[in-house]
Amino acid sequence: MSIEVVDWSPRWAEQFDELAAVLRTALAGVASARVEHVGSTSVLGLAAKPVLDVDVIVAVRDVLRSRDDLREAYAAVKRALAADPGMDIDTYLAGKSAVLQQVLEASGRMTPEELDAIRRLNGG
Numbered sequence: 249m250s251i252e253v254v255d256w257s258p259r260w261a262e263q264f265d266e267l268a269a270v271l272r273t274a275l276a277g278v279a280s281a282r283v284e285h286v287g288s289t290s291v292l293g294l295a296a297k298p299v300l301d302v303d304v305i306v307a308v309r310d311v312l313r314s315r316d317d318l319r320e321a322y323a324a325v326k327r328a329l330a331a332d333p334g335m336d337i338d339t340y341l342a343g344k345s346a347v348l349q350q351v352l353e354a355s356g357r358m359t360p361e362e363l364d365a366i367r368r369l370n371g372g
Contacts, residue, residue: 256291274365286301
């Protein structure tokens with residue numbers, strides 16, 4: 249598989265705006281959620297792979313820093329998924345959803361409705 253790096257495109261910002269609008273609508277009930285354009289395509293003038301990197305931020309890092317049990321559970325799930333030689337990125341991401349839902353709940357910053365909205369977005 250080859251990697252393609254292309255000249256910066258103003259279309260990337262437009263594509264992010266379109267995608268972010270959809271995500272923000274879906275996350276309307278999650279007051280703490282932020283949608284951010286990250287990675288090389290978010291940097292004006294920088295050549296990049298023509299793939300947008302988008303982060304939806306809801307307070308995961310701080311919980312994992314403070315809760316050994318959840319950090320270890322998350323690491324175990326990631327390792328188990330990565331050990332499957334046929335693992336693809338979509339299945340990997342979906343496989344982490346249950347433990348991430350526990351992390352979000354442990355944050356104490358989200359209402360049951362917000363947690364349910366995220367669960368639905370992740371196919372749960």
